[in-house]
Amino acid sequence: MARPSISSSAAAAEAHSKSRFEAYSRLQAAAVAFGEKFPIPEIVAIGGQSDGKSTLLEALLGFRFNVREVEMGTRRPLTLQMVHDPTALEPRCRFQVEDSEEYGSPMVLGTDIAALIKQRTESHLEKIQAAVSSKPIVMRAEYAHCPNFTIIDTPGFKMEATRGEPKNTTG
DSSP, rough: OOOOOOHHHHHHHHHHHHHHHHHHHHHHHHHTTTTTTOOEEEEEEEEEESHHHHHHHHHHTSSSOOOOOOSOOOOSSSEEEEETTTOOOOEEEEOOOTSOOOOOOOOHHHHHHHHHHHHHHHHHHHHHOOOOOOEEEEEEEEEETTOSSEEEOOOOOOOOOOOTOOOOGGO
């Protein structure tokens, strides 16, 4: 008896994963239709500075979205709302407008996403005169290869400020 090829095994795994996403989405839609609350799973990444929290989350999602810095990359929490959309073969990301419930235009390129996160972070931190902030940046990503869930990427903690770093970067 012939063994299935790797490509046919991968195709079967992808089809199984797709059917799981679709079943989960139908279950959520049915709950909403009947007026029931259907909690969306959340993952919160907590840990030390430069421990790889953002990198791990990007690996789970399958695309790069975050700022890479030598010292501290994540200086504001990033709430990433993943939305399963079978038509989105590439991630379509929209950022919530600061201090609003509205979302901006979709972005696709990871470099544009990282640049906007960096710009929003620097602008906010300058305004409040701080090195880190608890005010989140909210991004919605619609993608065919993810279930509906939320990921919160938090700034890393550290015990002592390094030379030239403000004291309010430590916990």
